[in-house]
Amino acid sequence: xxxxxxxxxxxxxxxxxxxxxxxxxxxxxxxxxxxxxxxxxxxxxxxxxxxxxxxxxxxxxxxxxxxxxxxxxxxxxxxxxxxxxxxxxxxxxxxxxxxxxxxxxxxxxxxxxxxxxxxxxxxxxxxxxxxxxxxxxxxxxxxxxxxxxxxxxxxxxxxxxxxxxxxxxxxxxxxxxxxxxxxxxxxxxxxxxxxxxxxxxxxxxxxxxxxxxxxxxxxxxxxxxxxxxxxxxxxxxxxxxxxxxxxxxxxxxxxxxx
Amino acid sequence: xxxxxxxxxxxxxxxxxxxxxxxxxxxxxxxxxxxxxxxxxxxxxxxxxxxxxxxxxxxxxxxxxxxxxxxxxxxxxxxxxxxxxxxxxxxxxxxxxxxxxxxxxxxxxxxxxxxxxxxxxxxxxxxxxxxxxxxxxxxxxxxxxxxxxxxxxxxxxxxxxxxxxxxxxxxxxxxxxxxxxxxxxxxxxxxxxxxxxxxxxxxxxxxxxxxxxxxxxxxxxxxxxxxxxxxxxxxxxxxxxxxxxxxxxxxxxxxxxxxxxxxxxx
Ligand SMILES: Nc1ncnc2c1ncn2[C@@H]1O[C@H](COP(=O)(O)OP(=O)(O)OP(=O)(O)O)[C@@H](O)[C@H]1O
Ligand SMILES: [Mg+2]
Numbered sequence: 001x002x003x004x005x006x007x008x009x010x011x012x013x014x015x016x017x018x019x020x021x022x023x024x025x026x027x028x029x030x031x032x033x034x035x036x037x038x039x040x041x042x043x044x045x046x047x048x049x050x051x052x053x054x055x056x057x058x059x060x061x062x063x064x065x066x067x068x069x070x071x072x073x074x075x076x077x078x079x080x081x082x083x084x085x086x087x088x089x090x091x092x093x094x095x096x097x098x099x100x101x102x103x104x105x106x107x108x109x110x111x112x113x114x115x116x117x118x119x120x121x122x123x124x125x126x127x128x129x130x131x132x133x134x135x136x137x138x139x140x141x142x143x144x145x146x147x148x149x150x151x152x153x154x155x156x157x158x159x160x161x162x163x164x165x166x167x168x169x170x171x172x173x174x175x176x177x178x179x180x181x182x183x184x185x186x187x188x189x190x191x192x193x194x195x196x197x198x199x200x201x202x203x204x205x206x207x208x209x210x211x212x213x214x215x216x217x218x219x220x221x222x223x224x225x226x227x228x229x230x231x232x233x234x235x236x237x238x239x240x241x242x243x244x245x246x247x248x249x250x251x252x253x254x255x256x257x258x
Numbered sequence: 259x260x261x262x263x264x265x266x267x268x269x270x271x272x273x274x275x276x277x278x279x280x281x282x283x284x285x286x287x288x289x290x291x292x293x294x295x296x297x298x299x300x301x302x303x304x305x306x307x308x309x310x311x312x313x314x315x316x317x318x319x320x321x322x323x324x325x326x327x328x329x330x331x332x333x334x335x336x337x338x339x340x341x342x343x344x345x346x347x348x349x350x351x352x353x354x355x356x357x358x359x360x361x362x363x364x365x366x367x368x369x370x371x372x373x374x375x376x377x378x379x380x381x382x383x384x385x386x387x388x389x390x391x392x393x394x395x396x397x398x399x400x401x402x403x404x405x406x407x408x409x410x411x412x413x414x415x416x417x418x419x420x421x422x423x424x425x426x427x428x429x430x431x432x433x434x435x436x437x438x439x440x441x442x443x444x445x446x447x448x449x450x451x452x453x454x455x456x457x458x459x460x461x462x463x464x465x466x467x468x469x470x471x472x473x474x475x476x477x478x479x480x481x482x483x484x485x486x487x488x489x490x491x492x493x494x495x496x497x498x499x500x501x502x503x504x505x506x507x508x509x510x511x512x513x514x515x516x517x518x519x520x521x522x523x524x
Contacts, residue, residue, distance in 0.1 A: 096393075
C-alpha cells in the first residue's frame with residue numbers, strides 16, 4: 001500500500017432506530033485527490049459525510065483521517081481534526097442572524113481568531129471566486145436566492161483553506177453555466193491548495209469534471225469504486241443505469257406506477 | 259400491538275417501564291446538557307459581545323411587558339388589601355403589604371412567567387430552527403462549540419438580566435399600588451411613601467432578586483435545551499417552543515416554592 005490514503009472508511013455502519021442507512025461502507029480517498037460519490041436519493045450519502053465529519057457517530061466500523069482513528073474522538077483531539085475540514089451542506093445551512101460576509105468569515109473569526117477586518121477581506125475575495133460581488137456580502141442570507149445561498153455556503157467551506165473539503169451537492173440548484181464555474185472552482189481548489197475533497201452529486205457532467213475517483217453508493221453500501229475515466233466501462237448495471245438516468249434497470253424506485 | 263390484549267398485566271407493566279425509562283433518559287439528557295452549559299459558562303473564552311446582544315434582547319425588549327404586568331398587579335394588590343384589611347380595621351397596612359408582596363413574590367414570579375413566555379419561546383424557536391436547518395452542524399464544522407457560542411451567552415445574559423428587570427418590576431409595582439392608594443383609596447401621599455420605606459427590609463428585596471436570577475437561568479436553559487434537541491422540521495420547532503414555555507413556567511413555580519422555604523424557614 002504505497003499510496004498516501006488521507007481518508008479511509010472501513011465497514012462503517014449507521015442505523016436510525018430500525019432503519020439501516022449505512023450497511024458497511026468501505027472507501028478511501030488519496031491525499032490531494034477528489035472523490036465523487038454518486039447514488040440515488042436517500043441512500044445515505046449525506047449521512048456518510050456527517051459520519052466522517054464526526055457530526056454523527058457510526059454504530060460500528062472505522063474511519064481514519066491521516067492514519068488516525070477518528071470515530072468517538074472528543075474534546076481537543078476532535079477540534080484538531082475538525083479544524084482541517086470544511087463542509088458545504090446540502091441546504092447551505094447559512095447562519096441567518098449574520099450577514100453574508102460574516103458567514104463566509106465565520107471560521108476565520110471564531111475558529112482561527114483572525115481579526116474582523118482581515119477576515120472580511122478574505123471573505124470578499126472568496127465571494128468573488130464563487131461569482132458574488134462585495135455588495136452581496138452586506139446582505140442577509142434570507143435575501144439571497146437558493147443558488148446564491150449555495151455559493152455562499154461554498155465560499156464559507158473553502159474560506160479557511162482546509163485540507164479536506166466535503167461538498168454536498170455543490171451544483172444542485174445552479175444554472176448550467178454557474179454550475180460549470182463551480183466545477184472549475186472545485187478543481188482549482190484541489191489543485192491550488194492540494195486539498196482532498198469528497199463531493200456528492202447527482203450531476204454526471206459535474207462528476208466527470210471534478211472526480212479523480214468515483215464511487216457509487218446503493219442501499220448503504222459502496223457497490224462500485226474506480227477511476228473517473230472508467231465510469232463508462234464500470235461493468236456494473238447499477239452504475240450504467242445511474243449515469244444514463246434510466247428508469248429501467250436493477251435499481252427500482254419505490255413509486256406507484258400510474 | 260393493540261389487538262393481542264392491550265390490557266394484559268404484562269403489557270401494562272411494559273408500558274409503565276417504557277414511560278419510566280423515557281423519563282430517566284430525558285432527565286439524564288437534561289443533566290448532561292446542564293453540565294455542559296454550566297462548564298461553558300464558567301470556562302473561557304467568554305463572548306462579551308454575544309452576551310450583551312442577548313441582554314438587550316432578553317431585558318430591554320421585555321421591559322414593556324414586565325412594566326405593565328407589575329403596574330396592574332401593584333394596583334390590584336392595593337385594592338384587595340384595602341378591602342380585606344377594612345374587615346379588621348387594618349387599612350393602614352396597605353402600603354406595607356403591597357411593598358412586601360411585590361418585592362418578595364409577585365415581582366419576581368410574574369416577571370419570570372412573563373419573560374418565560376417571551377424569551378423561552380424565542381430562544382427555543384431560534385435554536386430549534388438552527389438545529390433543523392443544520393446551522394448547528396455548520397457551527398461545529400467551523401470549529402465553534404454551540405454550547406459556547408449559543409447556549410452560554412443566553413444563560414449568562416438571562417441570569418444577569420432578570421434581576422435587573424425585577425428591580426424595575428418592583429419599582430413600578432409599588433408605584434401602581436401608590437397610585438391606586440392615593441388616587442382612589444384616599445391615602446395621604448407622604449404617609450403612604452413613609453410606610454413603604456419604613457417597613458421594607460433588605461431581605462425582602464434581596465430574596466426577590468436572588469429568586470429572579472434563578473428564574474432567568476431556568477428560562478434560558480429550557481429555551482436552549484428544547485431548541486437544541488428539536489427534531490422534524492417546522493412542526494418539531496413548534497413543539498420545542500411550546501415545551502420550553504410550559505417547562506420553564508412550571509420549573510419557575512417549583513423553584514419559587516423551594517427557594518422561599520429555604521430562605522424564610524428558620
Ligand atoms: N437524523 C436522522 N434521523 C433519522 N433518519 C435520518 C437522519 N438523517 C438521515 N436519515 C435517513 O437516512 C437516509 C439517508 O439520508 P441521507 O440524507 O444520507 O440521503 P442522501 O443519500 O444524502 O439523499 P439525497 O441525495 O436526497 O440528499 C434517509 O432515508 C433519511 O430518512
Ligand atoms: Mg443528501
